[in-house]
Amino acid sequence: MTSRPELQAPPEVFYNDEEARKYTSSSRIIDIQAQLSQRALELLALPDDGVPKLLLDIGCGSGLSGETLTENGHQWIGWDISPSMLNVALEREAGGDLVLGDMGQGLGVRPGVIDGAISISAVQWLCNADKSCHEPRKRLKAFFESLYRCLARGARAVFQVYPENLAQRELILGYAMRSGFAGGVVVDFPHSTKRRKEYLVLTCGPPSLSSATPKAEGEDEESCSDEGSEDEENQTVSISDRHRPRKKQKLNKKVKGREWVLRKKEQKRRKGNAVPLDTKYTARKRKARF
Amino acid sequence: MRLLTHNMLSSNIKGVTNGFPLRIEVEKVVEKQVDFNPNFLKNMFSKIDYKALLEASRIMGYAELPDHADPSSLESDDFLRRFHHALLQLHLEEGSLVCPETGRKFPVNKGIPNMLLHEDEV
Numbered sequence: 001m002t003s004r005p006e007l008q009a010p011p012e013v014f015y016n017d018e019e020a021r022k023y024t025s026s027s028r029i030i031d032i033q034a035q036l037s038q039r040a041l042e043l044l045a046l047p048d049d050g051v052p053k054l055l056l057d058i059g060c061g062s063g064l065s066g067e068t069l070t071e072n073g074h075q076w077i078g079w080d081i082s083p084s085m086l087n088v089a090l091e092r093e094a095g096g097d098l099v100l101g102d103m104g105q106g107l108g109v110r111p112g113v114i115d116g117a118i119s120i121s122a123v124q125w126l127c128n129a130d131k132s133c134h135e136p137r138k139r140l141k142a143f144f145e146s147l148y149r150c151l152a153r154g155a156r157a158v159f160q161v162y163p164e165n166l167a168q169r170e171l172i173l174g175y176a177m178r179s180g181f182a183g184g185v186v187v188d189f190p191h192s193t194k195r196r197k198e199y200l201v202l203t204c205g206p207p208s209l210s211s212a213t214p215k216a217e218g219e220d221e222e223s224c225s226d227e228g229s230e231d232e233e234n235q236t237v238s239i240s241d242r243h244r245p246r247k248k249q250k251l252n253k254k255v256k257g258r259e260w261v262l263r264k265k266e267q268k269r270r271k272g273n274a275v276p277l278d279t280k281y282t283a284r285k286r287k288a289r290f
Numbered sequence: 291m292r293l294l295t296h297n298m299l300s301s302n303i304k305g306v307t308n309g310f311p312l313r314i315e316v317e318k319v320v321e322k323q324v325d326f327n328p329n330f331l332k333n334m335f336s337k338i339d340y341k342a343l344l345e346a347s348r349i350m351g352y353a354e355l356p357d358h359a360d361p362s363s364l365e366s367d368d369f370l371r372r373f374h375h376a377l378l379q380l381h382l383e384e385g386s387l388v389c390p391e392t393g394r395k396f397p398v399n400k401g402i403p404n405m406l407l408h409e410d411e412v
């Protein structure tokens with residue numbers, strides 16, 4: 001028993017005609033998707049010059065997210081793997097052009113031409129292996145590399161995602177960073193299980209002022225009375241400089257030097273404990289063969 | 291699918307080094323009215339591969355784009371209107387996009403190109 005659609009069937013099977021229609025006729029879903037898309041568009045931080053931009057909507061589905069882009073005057077190209085969802089998008093005249101495609105195969109788009117990308121409630125699908133030939137890591141890599149390539153330098157991609165757990169979020173973010181993106185996670189309403197929403201905010205190109213992770217909403221709010229939300233004290237979780245290999249960042253974390261050991265021993269002595277003498281061997285690393 | 295989108299798409303079949311531009315095979319073209327926005331067009335011009343747009347518009351039955359254009363062309367309202375029509379108002383409704391290197395066809399139905407790759411093309 002699970003309520004996560006990602007665990008029930010591949011997306012093009014789960015989103016069949018019936019589900020596509022059900023999804024798009026729920027006014028609750030329409031409202032939520034519109035809000036998520038509006039927030040994603042805000043986080044894209046497009047220049048405020050009134051000029052319409054060319055955007056991608058990845059996992060555009062029946063066009064609920066794209067409609068927000070249209071309402072804000074932008075041109076967009078939507079990408080989705082479910083023909084049924086795209087059919088509904090056609091009926092709704094969502095406004096953008098639609099492509100039937102699998103983001104896990106990489107986006108076939110020319111380099112540097114896209115002004116920004118959003119993806120609403122879709123990228124977590126990439127973490128599943130739906131066919132024997134699917135390797136989630138390869139698919140994530142193909143997706144992020146192709147996305148990085150087609151975005152104009154300095155452009156952003158904002159993904160609202162529902163990761164199944166922390167590891168899945170790290171996996172997605174890890175591949176984004178490895179493809180060259182800078183950025184991090186913005187968590188809106190971190191203290192509420194219901195309203196909590198996660199956005200990956202990625203910038204294409206070297207980190208700069210404009211790639212600083214934006215502020216989350218509802219961070220300072222009182223916990224919305226639901227227990228069990230303290231498991232992660234998430235404020236905005238910023239991910240550090242992508243130019244620094246992750247391995248190195250971890251290395252010098254917990255190694256304590258000779259000075260620290262000497263200080264501790266001195267403290268213990270002052271408390272009257274029996275402490276071995278300080279010698280040249282104190283705090284030396286042991287040989288691997290011990 | 292508008293020629294704006296055609297101008298962005300490229301074949302990403304494994305091993306293909308230059309998948310752009312996809313050749314268009316036309317079965318049906320439709321025209322849809324779109325608001326004219328000179329700012330968008332001016333902004334877009336530098337990203338458009340003009341030669342590919344020119345050829346595509348001719349295949350789609352529109353012969354009014356000039357053979358050559360450069361940023362100074364954007365000062366002409368007449369050019370902007372033609373550019374607008376070619377880029378945003380012509381839709382490939384039925385037909386195919388053909389990979390220039392392998393000849394593989396991506397069918398276009400109801401205006402939606404099917405860019406799904408087969409397992410051995412990934």
Ligand SMILES: C[S@@+](CC[C@H](N)C(=O)[O-])C[C@H]1O[C@@H](n2cnc3c(N)ncnc32)[C@H](O)[C@@H]1O
Nearest residue numbers: 011059061064065080081082102103120122125
């Ligand atoms: C929850 S729906 C969201 C649709 C739309 N963005 C919205 O806000 O209403 C998730 C969509 O992601 C699509 N999707 C899942 N995996 C995909 C993939 N590998 N490539 C393209 N689209 C995918 C599904 O077909 C589905 O339409």
